[in-house]
Amino acid sequence: GQQLNQSPQSMFIQEGEDVSMNCTSSSIFNTWLWYKQDPGEGPVLLIALYKAGELTSNGRLTAQFGITRKDSFLNISASIPSDVGIYFCAGQAVPTSGTYKYIFGTGTRLKVLA
Amino acid sequence: GAGVSQSPRYKVTKRGQDVALRCDPISGHVSLYWYRQALGQGPEFLTYFNYEAQQDKSGLPNDRFSAERPEGSISTLTIQRTEQRDSAMYRCASSIGQGKAEAFFGQGTRLTVV
Numbered sequence: 001g002q003q004l005n006q007s008p009q010s011m012f013i014q015e016g017e018d019v020s021m022n023c024t025s026s027s028i029f030n031t032w033l034w035y036k037q038d039p040g041e042g043p044v045l046l047i048a049l050y051k052a053g054e055l056t057s058n059g060r061l062t063a064q065f066g067i068t069r070k071d072s073f074l075n076i077s078a079s080i081p082s083d084v085g086i087y088f089c090a091g092q093a094v095p096t097s098g099t100y101k102y103i104f105g106t107g108t109r110l111k112v113l114a
Numbered sequence: 115g116a117g118v119s120q121s122p123r124y125k126v127t128k129r130g131q132d133v134a135l136r137c138d139p140i141s142g143h144v145s146l147y148w149y150r151q152a153l154g155q156g157p158e159f160l161t162y163f164n165y166e167a168q169q170d171k172s173g174l175p176n177d178r179f180s181a182e183r184p185e186g187s188i189s190t191l192t193i194q195r196t197e198q199r200d201s202a203m204y205r206c207a208s209s210i211g212q213g214k215a216e217a218f219f220g221q222g223t224r225l226t227v228v
Contacts, residue, residue: 002159003155003158030213031213031214031215033216033217035219041221042219042221043205043219045216045218045219088157090217092214098170099169099170099172100170100212101159101172101173102147102159103159104158104159105156106156107156
């Protein structure tokens with residue numbers, strides 16, 4: 001099935017460091033969602049973005065809707081051990097074909113070293 | 115309900131049997147999505163409903179897979195004549211509307227075909 005490209009695929013960082021990851025698409029999207037998934041759990045919604053250029057924060061997390069509408073970025077500041085997990089982006093395309101499905105990224109696996 | 119509820123949480127079935135997976139969305143959410151997720155991968159779109167109407171079923175792998183949402187609330191994903199390759203985590207998500215809306219996931223159903 002179709003998936004968005006996320007980068008990096010995985011990363012190890014030291015506690016207290018900032019983290020950046022991104023998601024790219026070949027299509028224009030009008031909504032971006034960012035999720036975190038812990039082992040054995042379902043994806044948990046972190047941030048929703050609805051407008052090109054929009055910058056939205058949720059605690060130490062900040063996400064941006066790229067101005068080209070083909071990418072999005074997630075930053076985590078001052079990482080802590082509980083930030084470990086897999087982060088997924090999801091995009092919803094302009095519904096020219098009548099579908100409002102969300103397409104997910106391949107995921108960025110984050111490991112935080114104490 | 116308070117969150118998206120899926121049942122059963124785990125299902126083990128013999129190859130060739132039919133299975134039905136249930137999703138109860140968040141109360142008031144009119145859009146409902148079904149995804150399949152392989153271990154370590156992002157959710158892969160299967161189908162989605164707006165109210166009782168199945169708007170997009172382009173992600174269903176073959177005609178053994180079907181879904182319904184007859185009253186616009188609870189949905190059932192049915193897999194007929196299961197095969198081992200159908201083994202996966204099946205996830206349901208709901209949103210308050212189909213465009214520019216946050217989608218919330220349930221805990222999923224782990225299907226194992228033996």
